[in-house]
Every structure is written in structure tokens, then in C-alpha cells.
Amino acid sequence: MQIRTAKPGETKYDGKGLELIVDANGNRRWILRYRRSDGRRNMVGLGSYPDVSASAARIEAEEIRQKLRQEIDPVEYKKSEKLKQKTAIRGAFKVIAEEWYTHKAKGWAKETARKAREILDDSLFPKLAKKPIAEISSADIKPVLLEIHERAPRLAVKARQYCNQIIGYAIQAGLREDGRELSLKGALPDSTKGHYAAITKSNDLPELLKAIKGIDSIYSKVALLVCLYTASRPGVVAGMRWDELDLENRNGTFQPAA
Secondary structure, X not given: OHHHHOOOOOEEEEEOOEEEEEOOOOOEEXXXXXXXXXXXXXXXXXXXXXXXXXXXXXXXXXXXXHHHHOOOOHHHHHHHHHHHHHHHHHOEHHXXXXXXXXXXXXXXXXHHHHHHHHHHHHHHHHHHOOOEOOOOOHHHXXXXXXXXXXXXXXXXXXXXXHHHXXXXXXXXXXXXXXXXXXXXXXXXXXXXXXXXXXXXXXXXXXXXXXXXXXXXXXXXXXXXXXXXXXXXXXXXHHOOOHHHEEOOOOEEXXXXXX
């Protein structure tokens, strides 16, 4: 009866911090005021009346008090529960990585998108696909990066960059707590810096040609020979199309390196 007859602006106290607040429009809502473990005061909403009855509000208030005895903050607990529910639907690393890829690929060149796709499919998804995005840690990702580094150091650097961006995307999407970025700086060994090996003397060309012609893959062999004969950049040769070649006149329209 006290709840039903409460007037706008009134507050009804049920004891131990449980209150019913009536706003200016006559709407009634339950709140529980409590003191955090650090001594600061806080409050948590328990819903509106009559959707939440007085008895239901008392039961929930007691459950919260039990959590407080265990030093569990009810506000933080509610946030974590909502995050769990949200991530249960689309929270796997692969799902978020695919969303991130679709978002980023719109502004990428075709070759950049292809390389990113390759890193995801061949290097990251085999080990990380099912990991929960809200829980995945730097310690989960580091061994994957080191494994990539053993076969392709430069690829590992790119994979690390992509992992950081995927986690950042998850935070922005509300699927991971703010501030929980990865800490992967220094996770990879320093690569030995130096010049690429190159043939600088004409006398060494026969050995180079012999090595190229000994490659099993016809695609790699032809690509290297085209690079050698046309002085074109590897990316230009890799993206070369048949309509850019005139085999009868032995001519090509693709752009050679400057």
C-alpha cells in the first residue's frame, strides 16, 4: 500500500540500503545503496515496480549483499555478466576477426587484402579461431607469433599488427573490456637487419639462372624469370594478367619498375 500510494518525489526505505524512488512522472524504481570494499558508496538498480515486486526486490538485494560479503562488486558483476552474454553469441576470435577483415578490406588494395586473408587463414585461425575474444590474452597469442616467426619473420610482424587491431575492434564493439589491449611489444625476436642478397656481378648470373631453373614450382620459376628479364617489381609480376601480355609480338603492357 505504501508503494502504490507513494507520491512523485518520495523515497520509500525498506532497510539495509533498499529504496523505492518515485520520480516526477510517478515512475517507481528500486535501487540498493551499498558501500564498496574500498569504502566508497555506490548504488545498483534492481528494476521498476510493479515489474519487480517488493518481495523480488528484497530477494535480489539479499543476493547482492551476499556477493558483497565475498567482496564482489554488484555493478562490476552485472557488467561482466552482460559481457558474457554478448560474447557468447559472437565472441570467438575468428568471428570478430572476420568482422574486422570485412571492415578493413573496404579500404585496402587487392593485394593487401589477399595477404591479410592469408595470414588469418593459414597462421592465426588454426590456433586462435575458437578462443573467446573477451578472454584471449597476450600469452595465448605470443606462441602463435613465434611459430610464424620461425618460418617468416616479416609475416609475424604483420600478424602481430593484425592481432592488436582485431582486439581493438572487439573493445570498440563492446565485446571486451576497455583498456584490455594486448601487450605484444617485444614478443618477437629482433630480426637481423641487413641488405637483401643480390647478384652484383655479371659473372654470377649463370649460377643464378641455374638456381632459378632448378625450382620445382613452375609459378615461382616463371615469376622469378620475368622479374629478371623485365626488371619489374615482384608485386607487379605477381599481379600480372594474361590480357597485359602480347605473346605473338613478345610484348607486355604491365608497368615495369622505375
